[in-house]
Each structure stands twice: as C-alpha cells, then as structure tokens.
Amino acid sequence: MDFEYSDEQRLLSETLRKFLNTGYSFDARDKIMKTAAGYSDDVWAALAEMGILGVPFAAEHGGFGGTTVDMMVVMEALGEALVVEPYLATVGLGGQLVARGGSEAQHTRILPALIAGKLKMAFAQTERGSRYDLRQVSLRAKKAGDGWALDGEKCTVLHGGAADLLVVSARTSGGDSDERGISLVLVERTAPGVKVSEYRTLDNQRVADITFTNVQVGRDALIGAEGAGHALIEEVVDYATALVSAEAVGAIKYAHDATLDYLKTRRQFGVPIGTFQALQHRMVDILISYEQAKSIACLACVKVDTAAAAERRRVVSAAKIKIADACRHVSQEAVQLHGGMGMTEELKISHTFRRLTTIAQLFGDADHHLERFAQS
Amino acid sequence: MDLNYSPEETAFRDEVRGWIRANLPDALRDKVLNYRELSKDDLLSWHRTLAKKGWVAPFWPKEWGGTDWTVVQRYIFEEECEAAGCPPVVAFGVRMCAPVLLRFGTDAQKQRFLPRIYNGDDFWVQGYSEPGSGSDLASLKTRAVREGDHYVVTGQKIWTTLGHYGDWIFCLVRTNANTEKRQDGISFLLIDMKTPGITVRPIVLMDQGHEVNEVFFDEVKVPAEHLVHEQDKGWTVAKYLLGYERMGTGRIAFSKRELARVKDMAGKAMKNGRPLLDDPRFRDRLSRVEVELMALEITNMRFLDQLRGGRAPGAEVSLLKIKGTEIQQAITELAMQAAGPLAQAFRPVNGDEGFDRLTASLFPRYCNLRKATIYAGSNEIQRNIIAKATLGL
Numbered sequence: 001m002d003f004e005y006s007d008e009q010r011l012l013s014e015t016l017r018k019f020l021n022t023g024y025s026f027d028a029r030d031k032i033m034k035t036a037a038g039y040s041d042d043v044w045a046a047l048a049e050m051g052i053l054g055v056p057f058a059a060e061h062g063g064f065g066g067t068t069v070d071m072m073v074v075m076e077a078l079g080e081a082l083v084v085e086p087y088l089a090t091v092g093l094g095g096q097l098v099a100r101g102g103s104e105a106q107h108t109r110i111l112p113a114l115i116a117g118k119l120k121m122a123f124a125q126t127e128r129g130s131r132y133d134l135r136q137v138s139l140r141a142k143k144a145g146d147g148w149a150l151d152g153e154k155c156t157v158l159h160g161g162a163a164d165l166l167v168v169s170a171r172t173s174g175g176d177s178d179e180r181g182i183s184l185v186l187v188e189r190t191a192p193g194v195k196v197s198e199y200r201t202l203d204n205q206r207v208a209d210i211t212f213t214n215v216q217v218g219r220d221a222l223i224g225a226e227g228a229g230h231a232l233i234e235e236v237v238d239y240a241t242a243l244v245s246a247e248a249v250g251a252i253k254y255a256h257d258a259t260l261d262y263l264k265t266r267r268q269f270g271v272p273i274g275t276f277q278a279l280q281h282r283m284v285d286i287l288i289s290y291e292q293a294k295s296i297a298c299l300a301c302v303k304v305d306t307a308a309a310a311e312r313r314r315v316v317s318a319a320k321i322k323i324a325d326a327c328r329h330v331s332q333e334a335v336q337l338h339g340g341m342g343m344t345e346e347l348k349i350s351h352t353f354r355r356l357t358t359i360a361q362l363f364g365d366a367d368h369h370l371e372r373f374a375q376s
Numbered sequence: 377m378d379l380n381y382s383p384e385e386t387a388f389r390d391e392v393r394g395w396i397r398a399n400l401p402d403a404l405r406d407k408v409l410n411y412r413e414l415s416k417d418d419l420l421s422w423h424r425t426l427a428k429k430g431w432v433a434p435f436w437p438k439e440w441g442g443t444d445w446t447v448v449q450r451y452i453f454e455e456e457c458e459a460a461g462c463p464p465v466v467a468f469g470v471r472m473c474a475p476v477l478l479r480f481g482t483d484a485q486k487q488r489f490l491p492r493i494y495n496g497d498d499f500w501v502q503g504y505s506e507p508g509s510g511s512d513l514a515s516l517k518t519r520a521v522r523e524g525d526h527y528v529v530t531g532q533k534i535w536t537t538l539g540h541y542g543d544w545i546f547c548l549v550r551t552n553a554n555t556e557k558r559q560d561g562i563s564f565l566l567i568d569m570k571t572p573g574i575t576v577r578p579i580v581l582m583d584q585g586h587e588v589n590e591v592f593f594d595e596v597k598v599p600a601e602h603l604v605h606e607q608d609k610g611w612t613v614a615k616y617l618l619g620y621e622r623m624g625t626g627r628i629a630f631s632k633r634e635l636a637r638v639k640d641m642a643g644k645a646m647k648n649g650r651p652l653l654d655d656p657r658f659r660d661r662l663s664r665v666e667v668e669l670m671a672l673e674i675t676n677m678r679f680l681d682q683l684r685g686g687r688a689p690g691a692e693v694s695l696l697k698i699k700g701t702e703i704q705q706a707i708t709e710l711a712m713q714a715a716g717p718l719a720q721a722f723r724p725v726n727g728d729e730g731f732d733r734l735t736a737s738l739f740p741r742y743c744n745l746r747k748a749t750i751y752a753g754s755n756e757i758q759r760n761i762i763a764k765a766t767l768g769l
C-alpha cells in the first residue's frame with residue numbers, strides 16, 4: 001500500500017491551489033456568485049488553461065489521462081475554496097458519460113472542446129418523483145424519422161442552465177422504473193422545445209428544471225446502445241459520488257481549520273474558548289470525522305477505477321454513508337462553535353456549512369446508501 | 377397522576393380553537409405556514425387581536441391583563457395557537473420586558489409601559505449581546521454615564537433580533553467599570569429607539585434573511601427615569617429575565633405542528649414507488665424525534681407545574697431549552713431529507729412561474745434553526761448551568 005500522492009499529483013494540487021488562493025478568494029467568489037450567470041468565464045478559461053478540465057480524459061483528446069485519485073486532488077481543492085463553477089457537472093458527469101459511453105465521433109466532437117473550456121455540459125437525470133433512484137425515468141424518447149423526439153421533464157439538473165450540451169436520460173422502452181429501456185441522448189440546451197428554468201441554490205450554485213417538448217435529435221445523439229443506458233448511468237454516478245466525497249473532504253478540512261482557529265482566537269470569560277474542555281472534545285470529534293471522511297474518500301476514489309461493478313457499488317455507498325454523516329456532523333459543529341458569527345452570510349464557514357449540507361444529500365443521502373450497501 | 381385533559385380542559389380547548397378559527401385571517405396563517413417573512417404589521421396585528429380578546433399575556437397578574445389560567449390551560453392555548461398557524465407573540469415585550477417591570481419596575485414605569493406592551497403599541501427588542509460579549513455577557517462594555525437627570529449611552533449591541541422593527545430596546549449597560557466583580561456595575565436601561573445617536577444596521581444570516589441587527593449608540597441621552605431597579609444592580613434583573621427568556625425557547629407546541637407537517641410531506645414524497653413515510657429507515661428517524669417530543673411535552677408540564685407558586689424559573693428551564701431546540705433542529709433536518717433532491721432549488725433566476733416555495737423554504741429553515749442552540753444562552757452554556765446549579769459539579 002502507498003498512501004502518498006505522487007509528485008505529479010502534488011504538482012497538480014499546488015498549481016490549482018496557487019490559482020485558487022490568489023484568484024478565488026472568498027470575496028472574489030462572492031462577486032462571481034452574484035453575477036447573472038453565477039459562474040465566471042475567466043475562471044473557467046483558467047481551469048482549462050491549467051489543464052484541470054482535462055484531468056480525467058484521454059491524452060488523444062487533449063486530456064491528462066488521470067486517475068480518480070488525480071481527480072481527488074482537484075476536488076479537495078475545489079471543495080476547500082467552495083468553487084461554484086460547473087466542474088462536477090461538466091467534467092464529472094456530462095463529460096464522463098461521453099468519454100465512457102460515446103462513439104469515436106462523439107469523442108472527437110465533444111471532448112477536445114470541453115477540455116479547452118469551450119463546451120459546458122450537464123446531466124439531466126432526476127425527475128420530480130425519482131428521488132435518488134436511477135431507474136426512475138419517465139421522460140420519453142420516441143423514434144421520429146431518422147432520430148428521436150423527447151417529451152418530459154427533468155428537475156434540479158446540476159448547472160443545467162450553464163450547459164451548452166445536455167446528456168438526457170430517456171425512456172425508449174419498458175415501464176417507468178425498469179432498469180432496461182433507458183437511453184442516453186445528447187441535446188443542445190438551445191434546441192427548439194427545450195425550456196430551462198434556472199434556480200440559485202442556497203449554497204450558491206445553480207440547478208435547473210428542464211422541460212422537453214417534442215425535442216428532435218438525430219440518430220447520432222444516442223450515447224451507447226438504445227435501452228442500455230442504466231449501467232453507464234450507475235457507473236458515472238458512482239464516479240461522481242466519489243468526486244463529491246473528495247470535495248466534501250476539502251470543505252470539511254476548511255471547516256476544521258477555521259473552527260480550530262476560532263477556538264484559539266475567540267475569547268470569552270477572559271480566555272480563548274478553546275480552553276474549555278467541553279469544546280476541546282467537540283473539536284477532537286471534528287478531527288476524527290475529517291480523518292475518517294478522508295480515508296473513505298480515498299478508498300472510493302481508488303475503487304471506482306479498479307473494482308468490478310458489485311464491489312464498486314458497495315464501496316461507493318460506504319463512502320457516501322460516511323461522508324454524509326461527516327458533512328452533517330462537522331458542518332453543524334463548526335457553526336455551533338462559531339456562535340452567532342457562524343450563522344452569518346459574511347463568514348465563509350456558513351457557506352461551507354451549506355455546501356456540506358448539499359453534498360450530504362447529493363446522489364443519495366445516508367439512508368439511500370445504507371440500503372444500497374446492505375443489498376450489495 | 378392523570379395525564380388526560382379534564383372535561384373542563386377539553387371545553388377550554390374547543391373554545392380557544394373556535395375563537396382562533398373565527399379570528400385568524402387566512403392570509404396571515406398562510407404566511408406563517410409557508411415560512412414567509414412576517415412584517416411588523418403582521419406581528420402587531422395578531423398581537424392586537426389577541427389583546428382585544430384579553431389573551432395576549434395569559435401569565436401576567438390579573439390586574440395587568442393576565443388570565444389566571446392554569447398551567448395546563450396555558451399550554452393548551454399555546455398548542456392551539458401553534459397548530460392553527462398563528463403568528464408568534466413576539467417575546468421581547470410580553471415575555472421579557474414585562475416580567476422585569478412587574479418584578480423590578482417603579483409604579484410609574486409599570487403604568488407607562490405595561491399597557492402599551494399589552495396593547496401592542498410599542499415593539500420591544502433586546503439589547504444584551506455585544507461583539508465581545510456573547511456567552512460571557514457580564515463582560516459587556518456599552519457605557520452609560522450619568523449626567524444630571526440623564527444617562528449618556530455609547531457602545532454597540534449585536535444580534536438584536538427584529539431591531540429594525542424596534543420602537544424600544546431594553547439594554548444592559550455598564551455604569552461602573554471599577555467594580556471587583558464584573559457583574560456589579562451593570563444597569564438595566566429602557567431606551568427609546570427614536571432617540572438621536574442610535575443606528576441600526578442589518579446582519580444577513582445564511583438563510584439570506586434579515587432578522588438580526590447591529591445597534592450602535594453614539595452619546596444617546598436616556599432619561600434617568602428609564603433605569604430599572606437600582607443603578608449597578610442590573611445583573612440581578614438580567615438573570616431574572618434570562619429564566620423567562622429560556623422558558624419560551626422550548627417551543628414544544630410549535631414542534632408538534634412542524635413534526636405533523638413533516639409527516640404530511642413524507643406521506644406525499646415517493647421513494648421506490650411508495651410513500652417515503654413507509655420507508656422503515658426514514659420512519660425510524662421520524663419516530664425517534666416524535667418520541668423525544670412526547671417525553672418533553674410531559675417534562676415541560678411537570679416543570680411548569682412546579683412553578684405554580686410563582687417561583688421564578690431556575691436551572692430546570694435549561695433542560696427544556698436544550699431538548700426543545702435540539703428537537704426543532706431535528707425536525708428541520710427531517711423535512712429537508714424528505715424533500716430529497718428537490719430541496720436544492722432556492723430562488724428562481726428569472727420568473728417564478730410554478731415555483732414551489734414551500735419546498736424551497738426547507739433548506740433555509742434548516743440553516744436558520746441552527747440559531748436555536750446558539751441564542752438565549754447557547755446549549756453549552758445551559759449544560760454548564762445545569763452542571764453547576766442542579767448537579768453541584
């Protein structure tokens with residue numbers, strides 16, 4: 001076993017952190033999230049420039065050919081800085097579906113542009129009643145001429161409003177909750193019949209409800225084989241779950257550091273509040289949660305690349321259970337130990353609290369993954 | 377021991393329920409149940425409706441408008457108000473300033489302020505905390521210097537809930553900086569917020585709402601007749617008040633209503649083709665909170681019963697505060713969990729056609745309720761109090 005990051009990974013981490021420390025301060029982020037788009041084109045271009053958008057993609061398309069552990073390095077840094085750009089949606093979801101399931105033609109058309117920062121993507125999967133069940137797909141795609149016509153609704157699509165290109169899960173056969181009969185279809189966000197309602201989230205990202213009314217796409221819009229999309233969806237959502245686990249580790253690290261610092265500097269009763277034993281033990285428990293979260297995230301990131309499907313499911317769900325608990329525990333404690341200040345918009349800790357709260361439920365809450373863990 | 381309502385109590389409940397049904401405007405109820413921000417007018421209009429009926433301050437002495445209800449009747453009243461979605465009666469006047477005036481105020485102060493508090497003529501707020509003085513309240517620095525028949529007040533308060541609605545603020549101020557114990561040298565002052573030299577600045581909380589403020593005092597002249605109790609003896613007043621403040625933070629009836637609403641939501645949300653409420657994992661989480669609340673309801677009654685003789689609340693209210701606030705928080709968490717992925721949408725970027733406001737309010741509510749374990753003496757401080765006062769540790 002080797003728990004160290006490689007030299008390359010360290011370099012990647014340093015480059016990204018240097019950029020975030022100088023170009024993505026809390027104030028800079030504040031300005032970005034208040035713009036109409038909710039993210040910064042300049043930051044996106046810089047991420048492309050540094051090669052961050054290409055980390056997991058093959059060298060032949062302009063990527064770095066990185067592993068998920070390389071991605072862990074990236075996600076931890078993004079989590080610590082609470083980056084609001086649509087990285088997960090583009091690189092972790094949309095881009096992965098294309099890279100893993102797409103044809104040569106799709107690869108060449110999409111991946112180089114994505115890596116160069118010229119194309120953003122999102123994955124339209126969740127529906128109003130589907131909760132975290134990846135088989136629940138009722139949006140229909142019917143054969144129409146040479147291609148397909150889509151009708152239905154998706155909701156809370158991560159960064160759906162920013163995406164140029166959507167991957168939509170659509171039912172081409174079977175009942176609404178059948179594993180078989182789900183297909184993946186590429187749709188331009190601006191295609192006729194696509195209506196996007198965008199929302200701010202409380203953690204300052206964006207989601208969108210998207211309705212599709214007789215949206216026509218060609219035959220070449222299909223990713224993979226017709227009706228066989230479920231396995232790829234599950235694989236990519238597991239991958240993205242490993243990524244948000246790593247993002248959570250970064251955000252938890254920030255919460256840990258900021259709270260520890262606060263305990264050492266905030267004075268009440270004539271002493272730093274960190275001298276109260278009741279709070280010392282609470283701080284220790286935060287540290288324990290951090291270490292455990294980091295370990296399980298490492299495990300998930302390694303296994304999504306190497307394990308067969310059954311083991312991958314089991315490990316990713318294990319990770320998400322632990323991560324959800326850690327998100328909840330650390331975020332709540334960090335705010336509590338900051339007292340009133342922890343409640344304010346002005347302090348980064350409250351933003352970290354919100355991001356961790358979102359991650360706890362993203363791609364399934366602890367209950368969902370407990371069930372999946374027990375079954376796998 | 378009999379834990380059932382008597383026929384008289386049941387009749388009383390029906391009376392209250394009927395009256396609320398006839399008098400609570402639908403628009404106001406909808407605002408409350410949809411977690412919308414309540415304006416000063418919203419709060420005061422309901423306050424005045426209750427005042428007209430004679431029900432705004434049940435626990436005050438009868439001569440000042442109290443109802444002489446039993447502890448059980450008071451609880452029934454509170455429960456009916458919450459269940460129906462009545463706006464809260466803001467505590468700062470009725471539950472905090474008034475008990476202080478009744479206990480420590482001069483006749484003139486009582487005559488001047490109590491009827492106005494009762495009738496909702498003045499909106500009161502609480503000026504205790506300062507940037508450097510939260511848990512350690514006795515370290516407060518806002519200075520009041522006696523000059524002739526006035527005090528001149530300079531300093532800063534923070535976290536002043538609804539300070540932007542405030543007509544009057546009761547403050548703890550330092551009148552003597554040279555005492556051996558910091559608790560000595562503090563005084564309790566009533567300050568008209570229209571006095572020159574007062575600036576109120578909003579603080580935005582992480583739910584994006586504006587409910588707390590900073591209040592700055594720059595050489596504010598306060599008539600000496602607005603001193604309550606003796607100069608430098610304000611700590612006695614402060615401690616007396618904190619007991620009452622904490623008694624109101626358990627909010628058991630409120631939690632009962634909110635829990636019922638989460639059940640309702642979870643009955644409608646679907647998981648694997650069945651209501652989430654039927655999912656054993658979720659159901660267990662919900663049941664644990666429900667059971668805790670059932671116990672706390674009785675604990676609350678037991679403690680209130682002990683206060684019947686008019687004794688001021690003591691360390692037992694700390695227990696109610698700790699459990700009550702933990703339950704409030706757990707319920708907001710269950711609600712968010714029930715909404716699942718739909719809890720993410722917060723505000724529409726353009727146009728809000730078809731936007732589900734109720735679901736969108738669950739995440740901000742979860743964030744907002746984190747305050748409950750921080751304010752009115754953090755739960756850590758409450759545990760310190762119990763350890764010392766009840767357990768003698």
Ligand SMILES: Cc1cc2nc3c(=O)[nH]c(=O)nc-3n(C[C@H](O)[C@H](O)[C@H](O)COP(=O)(O)OP(=O)(O)OC[C@H]3O[C@@H](n4cnc5c(N)ncnc54)[C@H](O)[C@@H]3O)c2cc1C
Pocket residue numbers: 266268269273276278279336337338339340341343501502503504505507509510511512534535536537538588747750751752753754755756757760
């Ligand atoms: C939403 C909101 C509304 C409020 N409304 C009002 C209001 O209307 N009027 C008003 O005067 N005040 C109000 N407060 C202020 C509130 O009373 C204080 O926030 C509270 O007393 C805690 O003080 P602090 O925020 O300075 O935290 P600190 O005292 O700095 O505490 C930080 C952390 O240290 C812990 N801690 C401190 N001392 C000890 C100890 N000895 N042992 C163990 N742990 C300890 C605390 O529990 C907390 O977790 C409000 C606060 C909030 C958040």
